[in-house]
Structure formats: C-alpha cells, structure tokens
Amino acid sequence: MMIHGFKSSNQDFSFGPWKITAIKTHIMKSADVEKLAEEMHMPCLPEMMFGDNVLRIQHSSGFGIEFNAKDALKRVNKNEGAVKVACAEEWQESRAENEHSKEIVKPYDWTYTTDYKGTLLGNDLTISVFSTSERINTEKLKTREQISFFEEVLLFEDELHDHGVSSLSVKIRVMPSSFFVLLRFFLRVDGVLIRMNDTRLYHESDKTYMVREYTSKGSKISNLSHVPPPFFTEPNEIAQYLPVTETICERLEFPPIPQPQTPNSY
Structure with missing residues (x-):
C-alpha cells in the first residue's frame, strides 16, 4: 500500500555513542529489481522492493547492526517453494507470463x-553473538518512558498475486535510557496459513x-476457526493466536572499545 504524497526521508538520531539512521526512499525501479534478482539467483523479487531503505544502529567505533531488504532476501530458500497451495502453479505460470519470460519458472519460495535477524556491521571491531537465557525486560519496556525517537521502515511487500501478503518492516523506538527494535516478517496465504517471524532487539544504555x-x-x-477473520489482516491482533514454533535468544556483546592514548605526563 503506497502512501500518497510519499516523501523520501533520511533521519539521524544520536543516542549516547550510537547513531541511529533511518532511510526511507522510493520503491526500486523494475530494471534495478530485475538486475538484483539475477544477482541473487531468484526468479522474481517482491513487487514492492525498497532496496535502499535501511535502519542502521552504529556505534562511534564502527560496529553495529542494520536491517535491509537485500540481506533479508538472501535468507529466502531459493531451491524450493515452502508453501504448496492449490493456486501456486497457476500463480507461478501467470507470474512468468507477466514478466515475458519464456523460461520455466524455477521452484523457489514465492x-x-x-529468518533474517539483521546484518552485523564493522571491520576490525564487530559484535559477538552468544546464546543466552536472558530475556528482554518487557516490564521495563511497558513503563511509560518518553519516546525520544520513533521510526518505521518498510523493506519489502508483495501481495502474492492477490492471494495474501508477504511483508518485512522494522521499527525502532528510542527512550532516554534504552532503545527497542522490532523487525517483523508477516505472511498470510489466504485460506492456507499465517506466519510471523519477529526479531526484537533491546539495549539499555548502561x-x-x-x-x-x-x-x-x-x-x-484451518486451525484458526476460533479467531475473528478481520484479525487475519492485523499482525498485532493475530499474533496472540499463533503458536510459537521456534525461539532463539542471543546476547550481542560489544567489542572492547579502544581508549584514546593519553601522552605520558612527567
């Protein structure tokens, strides 16, 4: 769903030693999308591909994490379709005709x-990832702290040829003492399934x-007959009815930050 009167925006926000950048720009041109699809060995990319949109959280020492569409699509299964639906073959055929491609559409996860969780940044200094039993302090997140900065960035969206929706977006909110990020992949294949992959990232400044x-x-x-159908199109509403199939908790440890050398005083 394109927003009327859309304006590109490039915002920076400082949070202690961190610089948070949110870039929102236009949908990629079809020629660029085709070129990228070829580079990524995928028959097609999402209809609305925001290849230049990014949410980046970077420390003044260079390390950090960002969220972008290209890296997210690298995590898509390129070898087989994950969802077999009655309409899939017909859908793929119509897609192939639309794109004037005479070759057979390779099977891929349409x-x-x-399961993208972000792209770690940094050359010499990078974040180390460890499994942990520590969880995000949701109680602290519920306290009504003032929001210093908020932004939501859409990375891609596809209406699956009117058979549902597949989208990836990321939002951040920065409070005086912490920041919280939610990256959400939401999929609804009408009459077939609903899936949500959420990545939450939380940092307290100390x-x-x-x-x-x-x-x-x-x-x-078919297992959601007890759920009001309007919820099917509302990720926040449907989330509570979907069973969890996988959870991964990690600690993203920062590298030791080199201290500036002070000249010896005699």
Whole structure:
C-alpha cells in the first residue's frame, strides 16, 4: 500500500555513542529489481522492493547492526517453494507470463519467508553473538518512558498475486535510557496459513550488549476457526493466536572499545 504524497526521508538520531539512521526512499525501479534478482539467483523479487531503505544502529567505533531488504532476501530458500497451495502453479505460470519470460519458472519460495535477524556491521571491531537465557525486560519496556525517537521502515511487500501478503518492516523506538527494535516478517496465504517471524532487539544504555530475541509463529488457517477473520489482516491482533514454533535468544556483546592514548605526563 503506497502512501500518497510519499516523501523520501533520511533521519539521524544520536543516542549516547550510537547513531541511529533511518532511510526511507522510493520503491526500486523494475530494471534495478530485475538486475538484483539475477544477482541473487531468484526468479522474481517482491513487487514492492525498497532496496535502499535501511535502519542502521552504529556505534562511534564502527560496529553495529542494520536491517535491509537485500540481506533479508538472501535468507529466502531459493531451491524450493515452502508453501504448496492449490493456486501456486497457476500463480507461478501467470507470474512468468507477466514478466515475458519464456523460461520455466524455477521452484523457489514465492512467499519470501525469511529468518533474517539483521546484518552485523564493522571491520576490525564487530559484535559477538552468544546464546543466552536472558530475556528482554518487557516490564521495563511497558513503563511509560518518553519516546525520544520513533521510526518505521518498510523493506519489502508483495501481495502474492492477490492471494495474501508477504511483508518485512522494522521499527525502532528510542527512550532516554534504552532503545527497542522490532523487525517483523508477516505472511498470510489466504485460506492456507499465517506466519510471523519477529526479531526484537533491546539495549539499555548502561549495558555492554544488546539482547536479541527471534520468535517464529505460525498456523494453518484451518486451525484458526476460533479467531475473528478481520484479525487475519492485523499482525498485532493475530499474533496472540499463533503458536510459537521456534525461539532463539542471543546476547550481542560489544567489542572492547579502544581508549584514546593519553601522552605520558612527567
């Protein structure tokens, strides 16, 4: 769904030693999308591909994490379709005709399901990732702290040829003492299934690490007969009805930051 009167925006926000950058720009041109699809060995990319949109959180020493569409799509299964639906073959055929391609459409995951959790940044200094039993302090997140900065960035969206929706977006909110990020992949294949892969990232300014929680949820629509159908199109509403299929909790530890050398005083 394109927003009317859309304006590109490039925002920077400082949070202690961190610089948070949110870039929102236009949908990629079809020639660029085709070129990228070829580079990524995928028959097609999402209809609305925001290849230049990014949310980046970078420390003044260079390390950090960012969220972008290209890296997310690298995590899509390129070898087989993950969802076999009655309409899939017909859908792929129509897609192939639309794109004037005479070659047979290779099987691929046309739902663009991705378990992407962000891209770590940095050359000499990078974040180290460890599994942890520590969880994000949701109680602290619920306290009504003032929001200093908020932004939401859409990375891609596809209406699956009117058979549902597949989208990936990321939002951040920065409070005086912490920041919280939610990266959400949402998939609805009408009459078939709903899936959500959420990555939550939380950092308190006095800590030397972030906590990252990845949760995958999903259900066949036939198992959701007790859910009001309007919820099917509302990720925030449907989330509570979807069973969790996978959870990964990680600590993203920051590298030791080199201290500036002070000249010896005699």
